[in-house]
Amino acid sequence: MQMTWYDLQKMVFCLAVGLGIGYFHFGGLWLTLQRFAGTRRYGLVFVASFLFRSFVTLAGVYFAGNGEWLGMTACLAGILIMRKIFIGKMQPLAVIRTKGSPV
Template sequence: MIPGDLQQVLYCLPAGMVIGSFHFGGLWLTIHRLTGERSRGVMFAAGFVLRSFVTLTAVFMVSGGEWIGMTACLAGILIMRKICIFNLRPKAIGYTKGSLR
């Protein structure tokens, strides 16, 4: 790996995490707002199109159109996906550590 490539990876990985937090945070907000809406399908589709457009545009802009930067951005987005899944998953009711023996 060339030092310039390493610098690009070190720049694009955290940028991908920011992009991922926007994408999955927006998804979470969209899902939570669907319960009070009449046109759920339209709102979900509009949220999807907006999030996808912003995410893809940001990845392309941050990476400069180079595959190494895009790969680093993708890695950052996937890291944020794992973090969001871990932090936003539903909590089990009535379960305490060690209660199942």
């Protein structure tokens, strides 16, 4: 199978859409954990957020990839790149221990 310019453009587009979908998915997860952890029905809020984010993510991957495996794979690559970025940005800062400090 010969790759054409159209295929390359489609893959770049799907990668960019995947980055946006990943930002939405993992940003929504971060907001859910930050803002709704103190609510009375945090389980319900968390499940509703998970279902909504998952539906939007799966629908976005399917429609951006136009149902073709090459486009959906490029979308998935964008989501995984965004996941790696979020993991790197959301790491807690290292605690520096000094001599004589407790713990």
